[in-house]
Amino acid sequence: MYKLRDYQQKAVDSSISYFKKSRTPGVIVLPTGAGKSIVIAELARLARGRVLVVAHVKELVEQNHSKYSSFGLEAGIYSAGLNKKQTSEKVIFGSIQSIYNARDEFFKDFSLLIIDECHRVSLEGDTQYSEVIKKLKKNNENICILGLTATPYRLGQGWIYNYSYIGECKTKENRFFTNCIYELPLKHLIQNKYLTPPVKVDIPVTCYDFSELSEKGRVYTTKEVNDLLKKQKRLTPLIIKNIIDITDKYDRQGVMIFSSTVEHAKEILSYLPEGEAQIILGDTDGTQRDEIIEQFKKRKFKYLVNVSVLTTGFDAPHVDVIAILRPTESVSLYQQIIGRGLRLCENKKDCFVLDYTGVGHDIYSPEINDKKPSEESVPVQIECPKCGFFNHFWGRLDEFGEIKEHFGRKCRGGVQDPNTYEFEPCGFRFRFKLCPGCGCENDITARDCERCQQVLIDADAKLKQAKLSKNAHVLKPDTVQVQENFDKNGNSYLEVKYYDYDANYLSEVHYINNTTSVKKFHINFLRSHLKRPELSIKVSSVKDIVSQQNKLRMPAFVIGRKQGKFWRITEKIFVEEL
Numbered sequence: 059m060y061k062l063r064d065y066q067q068k069a070v071d072s073s074i075s076y077f078k079k080s081r082t083p084g085v086i087v088l089p090t091g092a093g094k095s096i097v098i099a100e101l102a103r104l105a106r107g108r109v110l111v112v113a114h115v116k117e118l119v120e121q122n123h124s125k126y127s128s129f130g131l132e133a134g135i136y137s138a139g140l141n142k143k144q145t146s147e148k149v150i151f152g153s154i155q156s157i158y159n160a161r162d163e164f165f166k167d168f169s170l171l172i173i174d175e176c177h178r179v180s181l182e183g184d185t186q187y188s189e190v191i192k193k194l195k196k197n198n199e200n201i202c203i204l205g206l207t208a209t210p211y212r213l214g215q216g217w218i219y220n221y222s223y224i225g226e227c228k229t230k231e232n233r234f235f236t237n238c239i240y241e242l243p244l245k246h247l248i249q250n251k252y253l254t255p256p257v258k259v260d261i262p263v264t265c266y267d268f269s270e271l272s273e274k275g276r277v278y279t280t281k282e283v284n285d286l287l288k289k290q291k292r293l294t295p296l297i298i299k300n301i302i303d304i305t306d307k308y309d310r311q312g313v314m315i316f317s318s319t320v321e322h323a324k325e326i327l328s329y330l331p332e333g334e335a336q337i338i339l340g341d342t343d344g345t346q347r348d349e350i351i352e353q354f355k356k357r358k359f360k361y362l363v364n365v366s367v368l369t370t371g372f373d374a375p376h377v378d379v380i381a382i383l384r385p386t387e388s389v390s391l392y393q394q395i396i397g398r399g400l401r402l403c404e405n406k407k408d409c410f411v412l413d414y415t416g417v418g419h420d421i422y423s424p425e426i427n428d429k430k431p432s433e434e435s436v437p438v439q440i441e442c443p444k445c446g447f448f449n450h451f452w453g454r455l456d457e458f459g460e461i462k463e464h465f466g467r468k469c470r471g472g473v474q475d476p477n478t479y480e481f482e483p484c485g486f487r488f489r490f491k492l493c494p495g496c497g498c499e500n501d502i503t504a505r506d507c508e509r510c511q512q513v514l515i516d517a518d519a520k521l522k523q524a525k526l527s528k529n530a531h532v533l534k535p536d537t538v539q540v541q542e543n544f545d546k547n548g549n550s551y552l553e554v555k556y557y558d559y560d561a562n563y564l565s566e567v568h569y570i571n572n573t574t575s576v577k578k579f580h581i582n583f584l585r586s587h588l589k590r591p592e593l594s595i596k597v598s599s600v601k602d603i604v605s606q607q608n609k610l611r612m613p614a615f616v617i618g619r620k621q622g623k624f625w626r627i628t629e630k631i632f633v634e635e636l
Contacts, residue, residue, distance in 0.1 A: 060129050062100060063252065065242050069097050072223070072240040073204055074104070080479050083203040083234055085176060085219045087241040090208045090397025091253045095125035098172055098206065102149045103131060107169025109149045112190070116140050116153055116344075117372065118174050123151040136160065139344065158186040165193040168201060176205025177218050181234050205235055208397065209390035211425040221481045225447060226470045229427070237479055244393055245422045253400040254378075256421055258411045263300045264293055265416035268385040283318045283385065294322075294383075297414050298329035301381050304410065305360065311406075312354070312377040314398055315363045318384040323365045326383065335361035338368060368398065375403035381412040389426075392419040424450045431465050431633050440464050443592045444486035447471020463589035463611055464488075465634045467502055488591045489634060502635050517635035521615060524629070529620045533558050540607040542600045552579075552600045556616045556627075564618040566627045570600050586632060587611055 062070065069086050076084050088094050099122075102109040113119045116139035126133050126149065134144030136152035144150065145164055157164070171194055173179060179187045194201050210218050217228035219235040228238075247253040267290065271282060287294075305313055317323040320339055327337045336350045336359055354362050355374050362368070366384075380399040386392040399409035411421070423437050431452055438453030438461045451466030467490070472483040490499040491514055493507035500507055504514055515523075524530040535556040543553045555565040568583060569575045576597055585591060589611045597603060603610075614633045618625035 060096070062096060063093065065246065066093055066097050066100070069240045069242070070100050070104070073101060076237070076239045076479075077202040077204075079477055080237070081200055081202065082236040082479070083205065084237050084239040085205045085207065085210065085235045086239055087207060087210045089242065089244040089247060089253075090394050091400050092208075092242060092247055094174065094206050094208075095122045098122055098174065099126040099129060099131070101170070101172065101204070102126060102133070103129075105149075105170045108167045109170045109172065110157070110168045110194070111149065111151045111172045111174065112154050112157060112187075113151075113174040114154050114178055119151050119153050121373065122174060126151070136164075154186050154190065157190055162193065165190075166197050168194055168198060170202045170204065173203070173205045175207055176235065177207045177209050177212055179205065179218075179234050180215075181232060204239075208394045209388070210238065210241075211388050211390045211427075216427055217425075221472075221474060221479075223474075225472055225474050225481075227472055227481060227483050228470070243422070244397075248400070252402075253397075254402055254406055255408050256380075256396055256400060256411050257408045258413065258421065259304065261300065261412060261414060263296050265414045266290055266293060266297075266383070268415055268417060271385050280319050284321055287318060287322055291325075294325055295329050297383065298326060301379070301412060302331065304412065305379055308410070310379045310410065311357065311360070312374060313361045313379040313381060314368065314374075314377050315361060315381045316368075316384050316395055317363055317365050320365055322383070323363050326363050330361050330363070334359050335363065337363045339365055340367055342367075372398060373401065374398075375401040376406065377401075377409070378403075378406055379410045379412065381414065383414050385415055385417060386419060389419050389423050392417075393421065396421060426450055426452055428452060428465070428467075428634075435465070438464050440466055440488075440590075440592065442469040442471055442484060442486050445469060445471045445473075445484040447484060461590070462608075467634060489586065489632075502632075517631045520617065520629055520631065524617045524619075527619075531564065531618045531620075531625060533562065533564050533616045533618065534614070535612050535616060538610075538612045540604055540610065542604055550600045552603055554583075556612070564616050564625055564627050570597060570603070586630065587613075 069088065073086065086097065098111055102111060111122055113122065116137050119135065119137045120140060123133055123135055132147060133149040133151055134147035135142040136144060136150050136156055138156045139153060212218065218233060219238050220229060220233050221227055221236065222238045223240060248255050268286065271286065301313065315326060317326050323337055323339060327335055336354065338347055338350055353359060357376060377399040380396055382395060386395065396411055426437055434454055435452040436455060437450055439448045440451050441448050447469055449466055449470050451464045453461050453464035456462045466488045468488065469484040469486040472481050474481045487499050489502055491502050491504055493500055493510060493512055493514065495512040496507060496510040498507050498509035500514060503516065505516055506513055521532060524532050533556060536559045537557045539555040541553055542550055544550055549571065552568045552570060553565055555563045557563045568579050570579050579597065587610045589609055595606055595609060613630040614636060615631040616627055617629040619628045
């Protein structure tokens with residue numbers, strides 16, 4: 059009998075414990091190469107009732123079935139692509155396309171549905187997955203549904219589940235999968251030598267510029283990518299030559315090249331050594347595709363070019379170079395692509411990662427739902443002062459690697475009931491928009507107050523309104539000056555001046571000389587200006603602020619309105635509001 063690795067056993071135990079208490083669909087997140095098929099095999103073996111294991115491609119169906127059978131266990135296959143439609147076995151491995159077309163009798167008696175690559179399941183429309191699930195539930199409304207994936211986050215959709223087992227709310231939007239039962243970071247597998255270490259090679263040549271696509275914050279079209287690549291056509295031969303040079307110099311055994319489009323893949327192939335390269339596209343004939351993959355695994359050729367078809371269900375352990383020439387939608391997808399080269403193989407010490415996209419994803423970086431505020435932003439961990447949960451936000455580091463600022467808005471932590479799996483969010487807001495009507499703290503981007511429904515003017519509307527007004531001035535600060543001054547009575551006050559590139563400025567004044575003024579200063583200035591709003595600073599005088607001005611941040615825009623002969627700052631807009 060096979061022995062599970064520690065994390066595989068934890069994934070199995072977590073699933074069993076979960077379904078003893080809940081029947082809402084759950085997810086296990088395991089990186090590429092973690093051995094999902096072994097977890098599937100063990101769960102199928104332990105299940106008391108019948109088990110249906112579904113995948114979207116025949117390669118995964120065959121892979122999962124082979125792993126299960128290799129342990130001396132019998133199972134059926136229901137897949138037209140594999141020329142088998144077996145229905146009587148306790149465990150059935152099938153492709154979603156074939157099962158969708160199966161007769162009604164097929165769906166009887168199943169107690170567990172396991173969906174491999176479950177990020178493909180959607181609540182929208184009448185999909186093949188939704189129809190299959192509907193038929194299974196019709197026969198058994200208490201069926202357990204478990205998904206497995208390496209990519210729980212998709213651009214355009216976001217997180218595929220609501221709550222993490224570590225007590226984190228990923229999204230409040232409606233999702234098919236409610237809870238993530240277990241998750242394993244990629245770093246754990248590499249540190250424990252379950253996977254080959256990736257080595258990100260500094261590219262001495264140029265990279266494509268895909269920044270136009272990433273700025274859109276959505277799934278980009280093939281036409282958009284092709285148009286962008288045509289503008290940068292001269293770069294492709296230089297990049298391919300660099301890949302060949304590195305492969306030859308370091309005697310690499312197998313190279314997978316991930317291209318952006320079909321047109322791009324064909325261009326790449328034309329620059330690779332003749333007889334040493336093959337291409338697989340979405341419309342490549344099934345038999346031909348199988349033959350190409352088999353030849354590659356046998357090392358008959360060195361370079362394999364593909365377009366979004368070998369990110370899942372592909373296993374060639376000898377691959378030791380991953381060349382990325384396509385924009386990656388998320389960190390999860392980036393990690394999945396790199397995972398194609400991290401499987402262990404004899405005499406393989408590492409896997410080179412050659413990234414020619416200029417996107418700059420980190421191999422070990424956590425996925426962050428919010429849009430990246432600036433190029434220098436990096437993922438940072440911020441502890442919530444209310445519940446102690448460590449949030450992953452975008453932030454900035456100083457020259458010593460310390461966090462000097464973050465752009466987090468609300469704590470994602472909370473408490474999950476171990477029996478009911480009901481989730482109670484923490485609710486602490488690092489930054490917020492105060493409702494002028496009821497004083498409720500709302501999200502920075504909220505348009506209506508969540509308590510009294512009063513309309514809240516958003517940042518873009520404020521800017522447009524101000525730019526159209528003759529009595530308003532919109533200033534984009536370049537520098538800020540924080541200093542102590544004195545009025546004609548000798549009273550100390552804080553003056554903050556915001557200068558633009560042309561040395562024009564707007565200023566504001568704050569008195570900090572009694573308990574009431576200190577409280578007003580906290581509400582009107584400090585709560586929005588602190589780079590780390592969760593870290594309170596002691597303020598009892600103007601000198602306290604001047605000496606700690608390095609802890610303050612500058613607004614993205616300052617709006618001043620004319621009052622008599624002078625300009626008075628009425629609104630300040632910060633980067634996370636835009």
